[in-house]
Amino acid sequence: MISLSSVPPELLGADPDNPAEPLIVLCTFGTGGDLYPFLKLAQGLRQRGRRTLLLIPRFHEAKVRDSGLAYLAYGTHEQSQGVLDDPALWDERKGFGVVWRGLLPSAQMVHELMAALPKAQPCVALCHPFMVPLAALARHGRPDLRIVGAYLAPASLRTVHDPLTMGSLQMPRWVPLSWRRALWRTIDRFWIDPDLLPGLNAARAIHGLAPVTSFLPHMQAACDASVGLFPAWYAGRQPDWPETFVEGQFPLPPIQGILAPELEAFLAAGPAPIAFTPGTGHRHAARYFADALSVLQALGRRGLFITPYADQLPQALPPEVLWQASAPFEVLLPRLAMLVHHGGIGTTAEALRAGIPQLVMPYAFDQFDNGMRVQHLGAGTVLPAAKANARRMRRQIAALLARTNEQGPAAGSRGSNFEPGLEGLLDSVEQALGLAASSTATRSPPSLP
Structure with a gap:
């Protein structure tokens, strides 16, 4: 069983004795490009007095160890390396399956982490999209768990409207909506679900949960809310995106690095x-x-x-x-x-x-x-x-x-x-998490030239 005893209490941010202050578990996955936005969000939320805990692949532990952020690592270096070593990772049809099979061995750990959190302490999970189904697994033992999907890119939010890309296929604007919906169903049935559903439903069966009928719709529907880590000028809200979707900004750093x-x-x-x-x-x-x-x-x-x-x-x-x-x-x-x-x-x-x-x-x-x-x-x-x-x-x-x-x-x-808008993004994240805003600052996305 996983325990938070290895995490120094002072790294969790605000006063842990405050029962009204929720613990924000940032569930991360993927390469360095996937990890970095969650690091920025965790740092920004901590500066606002929030309690945060990063859940990271062990492959990234060296990058997070010196950040001063509370974290727990899951999986093994061998599992992450196995994913990166598989050339099918970069095949548009096979890549999702490679990623998912690499993540599934950590499903039980995510469940144990949520079970180990103090029951009296409110908890919200801010998840990389691929971590959402694992957080949904954990929610059956903690029904009050709020799950928020953090969408790094708009392609992870399914739509039948323009612009519409399905891998390398770009759908012409004249294609009727009914045809687009049918094409998504075909992709689910013959491409995505056969590769991803068996592992997910096997993990759900261990905990007595009903099987999921389609992976991507479940990933989107399991979220209580979602937030875009991109601005509206880059990808505007689509009519069929979740009603609880909150627009955000790119989580970019200030321009202050030093070149070798x-x-x-x-x-x-x-x-x-x-x-x-x-x-x-x-x-x-x-x-x-x-x-x-x-x-x-x-x-x-x-x-x-x-x-x-x-x-x-x-x-x-x-x-x-x-x-x-x-x-x-x-x-x-x-x-x-x-x-x-x-x-x-x-x-x-x-x-x-x-x-x-x-x-x-x-x-x-x-x-x-x-x-x-x-x-x-x-x-x-x-x-x-x-x-x-x-x-x-x-x-x-x-x-x-x-x-x-x-x-x-x-x-x-x-x-x-260009405006990175990190403060505005943090406002959006707090809104999606269901937290009272800790900043009165407002940011408007820049207009296109």
């Missing part, structure tokens, strides 16, 4: 480079970087490769191409000529803030939808990774650079007017 000396020297030594990154969790991008090097050499441009996995890189990089395991994007991106990336929501948001052109090369999950939104904002173009090669990458990059030289920064980029 090697990177600073490289940037100062020549023209702004083109940066390439497939994301912090992508371990199977050797071809991506080989194509990127070919493109840079063909265009005669300097480049920056960003990945924690050096074994994916070409064996010998020329002096005009630098590798970095990581970098603070809020400081780096404004100094780039362009960013080529996978379409993760955090990277997309930072590139929009920097006002630089983007070539989005999506692999799976929400990346296709994010790429489409970048394109509709006029901030870049999309080249699905499955269709990419050096020739197509070179053509897209050359066209984006030429357009930027002729027209200036893309019209949809936020540039210097």
